[in-house]
Amino acid sequence: MLRVLIAAAAACAAFSGAAFAQEQQGPALPATPEAWRAAAETDLEALRTHLREDTPVALDTENPTMQRWYERGYREARARVRRVNDQGSYYYALLGYTNGFRDPHLSLGAQMRLAPASWPGFVTTADGDDVVVFWRDEADANTPAVGARVVSCDGRSPAAFRDRNIYPFTLNPAFAGDRRRSATRLFMDRHNPFGPAPRRCVFDENGTRRTITLTWRDVPEGNAYWDQYSVASTGPSASFDVTTPAEGVTWIGVPSLDNGAGEQLQALVDKITAEAPAIRAGRAVVIDVRGNGGGNSEWGVRIARALWGDEIINALPGDDRPGAVDWRASTGNRDYIVSFTPELAQQFGEDSEIVQWAHSARDGLSAAIERGEPFWRSREPGEMGEIAASGGYAQQRPSGPSPIPARVYVLSNGSCASACLDMADIILHIPGVQLIGADTSGDGLLMEVRSVTLPSGLLQLSLPIKVYRGRGRGALEAYHADVAYDGVWSDEAVRAWVMELVAAR
Numbered sequence: 001m002l003r004v005l006i007a008a009a010a011a012c013a014a015f016s017g018a019a020f021a022q023e024q025q026g027p028a029l030p031a032t033p034e035a036w037r038a039a040a041e042t043d044l045e046a047l048r049t050h051l052r053e054d055t056p057v058a059l060d061t062e063n064p065t066m067q068r069w070y071e072r073g074y075r076e077a078r079a080r081v082r083r084v085n086d087q088g089s090y091y092y093a094l095l096g097y098t099n100g101f102r103d104p105h106l107s108l109g110a111q112m113r114l115a116p117a118s119w120p121g122f123v124t125t126a127d128g129d130d131v132v133v134f135w136r137d138e139a140d141a142n143t144p145a146v147g148a149r150v151v152s153c154d155g156r157s158p159a160a161f162r163d164r165n166i167y168p169f170t171l172n173p174a175f176a177g178d179r180r181r182s183a184t185r186l187f188m189d190r191h192n193p194f195g196p197a198p199r200r201c202v203f204d205e206n207g208t209r210r211t212i213t214l215t216w217r218d219v220p221e222g223n224a225y226w227d228q229y230s231v232a233s234t235g236p237s238a239s240f241d242v243t244t245p246a247e248g249v250t251w252i253g254v255p256s257l258d259n260g261a262g263e264q265l266q267a268l269v270d271k272i273t274a275e276a277p278a279i280r281a282g283r284a285v286v287i288d289v290r291g292n293g294g295g296n297s298e299w300g301v302r303i304a305r306a307l308w309g310d311e312i313i314n315a316l317p318g319d320d321r322p323g324a325v326d327w328r329a330s331t332g333n334r335d336y337i338v339s340f341t342p343e344l345a346q347q348f349g350e351d352s353e354i355v356q357w358a359h360s361a362r363d364g365l366s367a368a369i370e371r372g373e374p375f376w377r378s379r380e381p382g383e384m385g386e387i388a389a390s391g392g393y394a395q396q397r398p399s400g401p402s403p404i405p406a407r408v409y410v411l412s413n414g415s416c417a418s419a420c421l422d423m424a425d426i427i428l429h430i431p432g433v434q435l436i437g438a439d440t441s442g443d444g445l446l447m448e449v450r451s452v453t454l455p456s457g458l459l460q461l462s463l464p465i466k467v468y469r470g471r472g473r474g475a476l477e478a479y480h481a482d483v484a485y486d487g488v489w490s491d492e493a494v495r496a497w498v499m500e501l502v503a504a505r
Contacts, residue, residue, distance in 0.1 A: 026112035027457040033085035040084040040093050043454040044077055047094060047108075047461060050452055054330045056467040057101065059374050063445065063467070066101055073100040080194055087115055088191035094459060096169045096194065102476070103444030104172070104417050105464040112458045118189040118197070119225065120214035124150065125232035126183035128486065131158045133203070134184075134232040142215060144203040151209065153186075153198035162186060165195035174476050176439040177234060177414020184233040189216055234413045235489025237291025240264040242271045245495070248283035249502055250275075250406070254303065255288075257295030257419040259340075262347050265299045272306040279307065280404040284502045287427065288411045290437075290494075294418025298354050304426045312403050316429055319396075321388035323470030325378045327361065327448075329368035333465040336450040337361045390445065391474025393425065402432025407505060410435050411498060412481065413489060417441035424479055425472070434482040436501065437494070442476035445469075 080093035121143040125134035131150040171178040189197035238253035341358040368376035446464035
């Protein structure tokens with residue numbers, strides 16, 4: 001019997017400071033260095049309080065690394081806060097603390113308009129383990145040639161520079177997708193005084209080494225720079241649609257599982273359901289999850305059932321090791337569950353499994369709060385006994401022929417996380433399905449995100465409120481691509497590569 005653990009029903013927002021700065025004005029900014037420092041001090045203490053009262057991290061003895069970072073990271077953040085005097089120092093003093101937990105569901109997002117990003121006149125991308133120039137300002141003779149390889153910056157290799165100046169504050173080197181993003185992020189300056197951008201770099205241009213002192217300037221107005229940055233990093237997201245790019249080939253775009261896109265997702269499910277017999281009988285199906293960072297796992301279940309049918313999905317063995325979920329019992333977390341239950345009832349029906357799950361979580365948290373207990377433990381009905389160790393499920397994919405005539409491919413650009421990974425736990429454990437493009441991202445064991453705005457109004461905290469025990473996928477465990485793509489991540493290039501792959505098989 002398929003075992004599905006339903007994840008957060010509300011949107012798991014992936015806040016992008018760069019994107020927010022392009023589109024929003026945000027709250028008023030502090031006017032003096034002293035005011036920036038005061039905002040940092042107040043927000044850091046509020047952040048620490050939420051981590052202690054509303055997340056498992058401070059009390060979770062089964063995750064000692066997080067417990068240690070809760071204390072050590074706070075001390076490091078306090079030291080940085082004492083040096084805060086402007087927006088950049090404020091932002092990265094706090095960002096370093098949350099990023100150090102190395103959990104995708106624990107993060108900070110800007111609610112303010114960030115200062116303009118800077119660039120040195122060129123954009124880089126990953127080429128295997130190398131960092132190479134992808135695009136440049138043709139009018140600037142000081143910029144390296146397209147294709148030039150970065151040898152070193154400020155006396156450090158690109159890898160060492162990223163370890164010291166980027167990864168402590170953003171991205172996670174454990175993920176292949178983040179390592180690719182960091183190759184582009186290396187030459188985009190967000191004014192972090194604790195991890196400054198490079199100043200002087202050595203490039204290899206067709207075997208000739210050239211040392212360049214970088215000239216940083218605001219990124220150009222308009223979309224040209226950001227379009228190139230996006231393609232160099234991970235490329236565009238998929239689009240919600242079911243199309244037929246060639247005879248017998250069905251392309252299903254699933255860029256999100258967010259409840260905010262509920263109408264689009266329902267339309268997608270309805271269209272797949274209506275066309276399922278022809279889709280299954282075709283040559284190939286491409287499930288395009290580029291840009292999908294998660295949302296509500298129920299949508300992934302519905303997409304899988306629409307495509308393969310209940311009989312195939314119900315027959316999957318799933319991961320049935322004994323497990324549990326420990327929820328941090330707080331009134332804020334209980335009220336969060338209550339707040340989105342009516343939306344679930346409207347979308348999925350009052351008697352649906354996910355609404356019953358929400359009621360159970362509400363009642364369990366309420367009971368734990370009344371007893372004064374820090375956690376409420378939830379287990380599958382009838383499940384008892386010792387909880388199994390987590391991990392290994394992504395490496396237990398089955399072999400054998402597909403249960404439907406069409407070959408099925410899941411196209412990833414490395415962003416697939418959270419509810420997208422829950423969908424992958426189903427789809428990639430159907431025989432014959434191949435993951436193409438890039439490895440997925442991975443989840444920590446912390447889940448179920450609610451959002452809290454810090455006192456200054458400048459930052460929003462994504463706050464995970466429960467932790468998995470005995471989950472099949474371990475912390476940060478990813479699915480590895482069966483067929484990897486190493487070209488430019490433009491939509492045109494990726495689609496052409498996929499169609500060549502389909503034609504060859």
